[in-house]
Amino acid sequence: MNTVAKRLVLGAAIATLAAPAYAQADDQALQLKVDELSKKVQQLEEKSQNQQKELTRKVEKLEDKSLSKWLTIGGDYRFRFDSLRGQTAAFTDAMGTFNNAAAQLQGAFFADPTNPINAAMLSGLMNFSNQMQNTNTLSGARNFLGQASTQQMIGGLGNFAKQVPSYRPNNDSLYTNRLGLDLHAKATKDVTVNVRLLAYKVFGAQDDSAITNNGSAPFFADRTGVFDGTLGHVPSSSLLDVDRAYATWSNIGDQPVWFSVGRRPSTNGAPSNLRLNNPRPGNGGTPALLVDYAFDGMTLGYAPDIDALPGAYAKVCYGRGFESGFENPANSLNDTDMLGIAVIPIDTDPLRVWLQWNRGFSIFDFPTMQNTAFGNTAPKVNLGDIDWYGAGAMSTIKNVGPGKLNFFGDAGLSVTHPNNNVSGQAGFQGLMTGRFLQPEAPTDKTGWAAYVGARYDYEPSRTKVGLEYNHGSKNWITFAPSADDMWTSKLGTRGDVYEAYLIQELNLKPISSYLATAFFRLGYQYYSFDYTGSNNWVGAPVKISEVKSTDMMLLTPLKYAQDIYLTFEVKF
16 A cells, blocks of 8 residues: 555544544533523523512502402392282371361461450360370379360360271372492401492382371371381482491401491391392391391301301390480480390201390380471380390202292290380370370280291292291281381281282393392282281270271271282392
8 A cells, every 4th residue: 555545544544533522522512502591491481480470469469459359339229019909997087186176276266366265275275285295104194184174175176076987098000219239348357348328219209208198197107207217118219328337347356256336237137038039148137027127236246166056156236226315304215225136046058047035125106207197206205115036947948849949937026014104296105005095004015926938949940939928916016117018017017918929030141240130029918907006016906896987096097908019120
């Protein structure tokens, strides 16, 4: 092999031996680049994660400050049509008689003011009326009625008697609008505020005259006018009134204890929620048979965790029904207060049981009302105390055919404790004692009531059908003037009330909230009255069949009444 050939072979051999070294160098450089790129990617990922966490924190901070996080707004609208009919007993209208006497005597006086007889008769009537208003004790009433001049005046009233024959009152078409706005605010941890505003009016009116007996004596004490306990629950005006406004502090001391104060959720309680198509009331409600009154007050509650008593809780409730103001020589009235103890041993979907005791202290004779058939009224005297006792239960059975069955039973007892006071503005009547101008010695009166009903929910068509019945005895008196009944609170009836209703919910998707719904409700109520004075604690009840045309009364006695109603309601 020549020299040139040898050199070529040697060069090839050297190149062959050097190739792996060059390749290894390239691999190392490539690995360095890969490692560098991986490091940059990791840095970018960490930066992205930090940015994402920061963005999430900012969004959460904004959500914490948003209205939807701490404030819930809802409400309801209701249109209602009522067709009302009844049958009265013949009687003598007491206020109408006094008004007749005053009008005729004034007419005679102005026709001949120089005639001393006319002047004396008018002056005597005015003095008689004024002394009645200012006589508020049993002994004072008896002394006043025992005077010869008083008896002469009472006898003379017969010449001006406004006797009202039996008739059939009716209102073929009564339309009402009701708007409710609900606000629930989470103020701080464990402290919430609840508010409900209500406006309730009759079509074509801005007062309560459409539900009273215009031109004659009213039918029932709880519908003679609107007062503090019925504001927003009896048709009056288009003003938006505060129905509820209360603050609740829960989990006090990390215990199942709560305290709540304000204008209470003491209306439309169980079991009336079935008929009204409302959710079952929570631990703030009251039994509808005993209390349906818009109270200002407070509650202290405790809900222990007991396996054998699921959902059990107990609470003490206090409310003020009337503030008497400053005591002075011209004002000896006491405040009217209510104290209640509720024990709910079981509160679950299948079963809810309640036990209740209430006492009303220093019950007033008339609430403060404006422009009623009796003029402007206000409490003049305290008539005594009333105790109430109640026990009831409601249950739901699912899978009864294609739906579920809801049913309930409730019982109540009322015991009055009258003092020696009578109401002069009510004709010397006391707490469940005495007839007009016929005072009687105070004695405790015991009354009772029962309330049962059922509602079947046919789920395929969202149709609900219900039946209810309640009975009240001669001396039954409840504290429920805010009940959702047009004639009078049916649960305060001294007699029998039958009701049937049908609820048809519209099968429409909720938008404003998951509880939003719209439905029609068609119902029929029939009242059969055994005694006068339903929902009235002033004066003795009189058996309807024994009322005479000469009996002087402040309220028109009804034998029976009926109401056909239809509503269109939207809850949002």
